[in-house]
Amino acid sequence: MKRFISILLVLVLVFSLTACGQNTNTGNEKPAGEEPANETPDTETEAGLKFTPGKYTASAMGMKGDVTVEVEVDETSIKSVKVVDNVDTKGIADAAIEVIPAKIVEGQTLAVDTVSGATMTSFGILRAAEAALKDAGADVSLLKVKTDKKELSQGPAQDYDVVIVGSGASGLSAAIQLTKDSDLKVLVLEKLAYPGGSSRVCGGGIWAIGGSVINKNVGVDYTADEYIEFMETLGGTTLNRDLMRNIHKVSAETFDYLVEKGLLVNVTNKSLGHPASNFPVAWSNVNSTVKYNEGYGGKSIMDFIYELALENGAEVRLNSKVTSLVVENGSVKGVNVEGLDSKYTVNAKKVVLATGGFTRNVEMIKELAPDYASVFAFTGAGSTGDGITMTRDLDTVIVGEGMMGLTGYNPNYGYYGAEGAIARKGQIYINKDGKQFGAEKAFYGETLALFNNQTDHMAYAICDQNNSDVEGFENGVKAGIVTKADTIEELATKLDVDKDAMIQTVKENGLEYGPYYAMEVRPLFIGSIPGLKVTENTEVVNSKGEVIPNLYAVGELTFGNTFNDYYPSSGTGMGTSIYTGAIAARHIVAQLSK
Structure with missing residues (x-):
C-alpha cells in the first residue's frame, strides 16, 4: 500500500x-x-x-x-x-x-x-x-513591523479520484476505508493547522453495535430495529431509518478493523453510553491512565486514525481551506482551495463533505437553533458550518433539531481539565431563585436545555465539605472561578440568590458541613444536530429528493439524520462519524469500480 x-x-x-x-x-x-x-x-x-x-x-x-x-x-x-x-x-x-x-x-x-x-x-x-x-x-x-501580505498565486488544477473536505473522525474514516482495499487517489483537505476536528477535543469514546468485539466481550448489543427505536424515542421523531440500518450493518466490521490495526480502546469494560441504552462504549485507554479531571482521550484516538489514514495511502493537506464546490450542470466536479501561498482547483470524481458542525457560527445557530444563541462552544475551531454554506445553492435540505451539549464554566475551561470538571461535581444545582430544577438526575445530554432555560442561562453548582472533590473546589477558589463562604446565608448573599429559598433547598438536601462552595455553571456545545439530508449511502439530496451527483456528506454534518433534540449517548458523536465515513467510502468504491 x-x-x-x-x-x-x-x-x-x-x-x-x-x-x-x-x-x-x-x-x-x-x-x-x-x-x-x-x-x-x-x-x-x-x-x-x-x-x-x-x-x-x-x-x-x-x-x-x-x-x-x-x-x-x-x-x-x-x-x-x-x-x-x-x-x-x-x-x-x-x-x-x-x-x-x-x-x-x-x-x-x-x-x-x-x-x-x-x-x-x-x-x-x-x-x-x-x-x-x-x-x-x-x-x-x-x-512588530508588518510586511504586506502577498496575494495568493493561482496554482494549476489537480486531479484526484476522491477529495474529502475535513480531517475529523468522519473524513479520516472515509479516507481509511477508501484506501485500505483500493488504489484510489484520495486527498483530504483540512483548513486548520492540525487534523482531528471536534473529535480531537471530545471524550474519547466510540460505541459499536451489530456483533463487534466489544459487543461480544460485554454481552450488550442492539439489532438495527432496536437501535432505531432507541434513537427515535429519545428524539421524538422519525429518523433516517435506511441510513441507520446501514450504520448497524457496517459498525462491527469498521470498529473491529480499527481495533485490529492498533486502536487503543478498552473493549472489555461494560460502560453504557446512556444508562437506558445497549450502547457499549469503548473508551480510549488514555482515560484510565490519568485523573478524570486531567483530560480525555479524543486526541489519542484521532492521532491513531490520522496516522492510519496516511499509512493506508491517503494524502492529507493541512492549512488548506475549501472555499467552494465546482459544479457543472448540477453535478459536483471538485472543489476550489486556498492554501498558504496559492489557490487552486482540485478536480475529483467524488467529493465527500466532512466539515463538521456549526457551533462556532453564531448567525447559523440563530438560524437553525435559535433557542441556543447564547450558549458557548467547546468544540473544534473549524466548526463554522462550511458544509451547509457551500451547498446552499444546490437546494439542499436541513434535517434535525436541537443541539449537542452539556455544562461547563466558560469557553476556556470547557467541561474537563482541573477547572472545567468541577462544574459537574456539585452535590446540588440551583438557579438564581435558589431552587433546584432537575439537573442532578438528568442524563448529561439533557442538561444543555435544562441550564439554557434558567434565568440568565446559568445556575450554580453547590457543595459542602462532604463533596468528593473538595480539593478541586479549593483550587477553583484559588483560580477565581469558585465562591467560598462559611455559611449558606453568606454564600447566598455573595451569589445574589434568593436567600430563604437557597437555605431551604440546601437544608432539604442535607448539606450541613461548611465552608460551602458555589461555581457558576453554564450550558456549552459539544456539537450541532441540524445537518444535510442524505441517502442511506450518505449521498446528499435536494428538496425534490434527488441525489446531487458525486456529492456525499458524513459525520456531524449529517447528525440530524440519526438523532434529534439532544445528545443521546456517549460514543455517538465519534461512532456515528466513523461509521458514516465508512458508508460513504464503500459506496464510492463500488461506484468507481463500475
Missing part, C-alpha cells in the same frame, strides 16, 4: 475564535503581531535591533492559563524561543507551540500570524515573547 504524506504544519491567518476569545489587553495595547492602528511602519529593520545577551523568561495568558516562554538573545539577534510551560489543550496548542517560536526566530520578528485553530495560544506565545524581549532591552516596535 502506498504511503503519501503531504503535511503542511505552518502558519495561516485564522478567524478569531470569538466564542473562545479572551482579551488580556488593557487600554490601547494590541496583541503581539498586530500593528497599532495609528502607527506608521518603521523603515528600520534588523539594523536597529539591540539586545542585552542572555536568557529571559516571561508569561502571558493563553487559552486556559499562562503560557511561559524562554527567549535567548545575543547582542543583535534572537537565538531561540521556547515554550517551557503551558496549560492549554494538548493537541490543539501543540500546533502553535511548534510553529510560532520557530517563525519568530526565522523572521527575527513578532509580526507572526496566528496558527489556524490555536489563536489564543498563539497570542499567548507572542505576548510572552514580547515581554521577554522587552526585558532583554529590545525596542519591540521594530520587531
Whole structure:
C-alpha cells in the first residue's frame, strides 16, 4: 500500500475564535503581531535591533492559563524561543507551540500570524515573547513591523479520484476505508493547522453495535430495529431509518478493523453510553491512565486514525481551506482551495463533505437553533458550518433539531481539565431563585436545555465539605472561578440568590458541613444536530429528493439524520462519524469500480 504524506504544519491567518476569545489587553495595547492602528511602519529593520545577551523568561495568558516562554538573545539577534510551560489543550496548542517560536526566530520578528485553530495560544506565545524581549532591552516596535501580505498565486488544477473536505473522525474514516482495499487517489483537505476536528477535543469514546468485539466481550448489543427505536424515542421523531440500518450493518466490521490495526480502546469494560441504552462504549485507554479531571482521550484516538489514514495511502493537506464546490450542470466536479501561498482547483470524481458542525457560527445557530444563541462552544475551531454554506445553492435540505451539549464554566475551561470538571461535581444545582430544577438526575445530554432555560442561562453548582472533590473546589477558589463562604446565608448573599429559598433547598438536601462552595455553571456545545439530508449511502439530496451527483456528506454534518433534540449517548458523536465515513467510502468504491 502506498504511503503519501503531504503535511503542511505552518502558519495561516485564522478567524478569531470569538466564542473562545479572551482579551488580556488593557487600554490601547494590541496583541503581539498586530500593528497599532495609528502607527506608521518603521523603515528600520534588523539594523536597529539591540539586545542585552542572555536568557529571559516571561508569561502571558493563553487559552486556559499562562503560557511561559524562554527567549535567548545575543547582542543583535534572537537565538531561540521556547515554550517551557503551558496549560492549554494538548493537541490543539501543540500546533502553535511548534510553529510560532520557530517563525519568530526565522523572521527575527513578532509580526507572526496566528496558527489556524490555536489563536489564543498563539497570542499567548507572542505576548510572552514580547515581554521577554522587552526585558532583554529590545525596542519591540521594530520587531512588530508588518510586511504586506502577498496575494495568493493561482496554482494549476489537480486531479484526484476522491477529495474529502475535513480531517475529523468522519473524513479520516472515509479516507481509511477508501484506501485500505483500493488504489484510489484520495486527498483530504483540512483548513486548520492540525487534523482531528471536534473529535480531537471530545471524550474519547466510540460505541459499536451489530456483533463487534466489544459487543461480544460485554454481552450488550442492539439489532438495527432496536437501535432505531432507541434513537427515535429519545428524539421524538422519525429518523433516517435506511441510513441507520446501514450504520448497524457496517459498525462491527469498521470498529473491529480499527481495533485490529492498533486502536487503543478498552473493549472489555461494560460502560453504557446512556444508562437506558445497549450502547457499549469503548473508551480510549488514555482515560484510565490519568485523573478524570486531567483530560480525555479524543486526541489519542484521532492521532491513531490520522496516522492510519496516511499509512493506508491517503494524502492529507493541512492549512488548506475549501472555499467552494465546482459544479457543472448540477453535478459536483471538485472543489476550489486556498492554501498558504496559492489557490487552486482540485478536480475529483467524488467529493465527500466532512466539515463538521456549526457551533462556532453564531448567525447559523440563530438560524437553525435559535433557542441556543447564547450558549458557548467547546468544540473544534473549524466548526463554522462550511458544509451547509457551500451547498446552499444546490437546494439542499436541513434535517434535525436541537443541539449537542452539556455544562461547563466558560469557553476556556470547557467541561474537563482541573477547572472545567468541577462544574459537574456539585452535590446540588440551583438557579438564581435558589431552587433546584432537575439537573442532578438528568442524563448529561439533557442538561444543555435544562441550564439554557434558567434565568440568565446559568445556575450554580453547590457543595459542602462532604463533596468528593473538595480539593478541586479549593483550587477553583484559588483560580477565581469558585465562591467560598462559611455559611449558606453568606454564600447566598455573595451569589445574589434568593436567600430563604437557597437555605431551604440546601437544608432539604442535607448539606450541613461548611465552608460551602458555589461555581457558576453554564450550558456549552459539544456539537450541532441540524445537518444535510442524505441517502442511506450518505449521498446528499435536494428538496425534490434527488441525489446531487458525486456529492456525499458524513459525520456531524449529517447528525440530524440519526438523532434529534439532544445528545443521546456517549460514543455517538465519534461512532456515528466513523461509521458514516465508512458508508460513504464503500459506496464510492463500488461506484468507481463500475
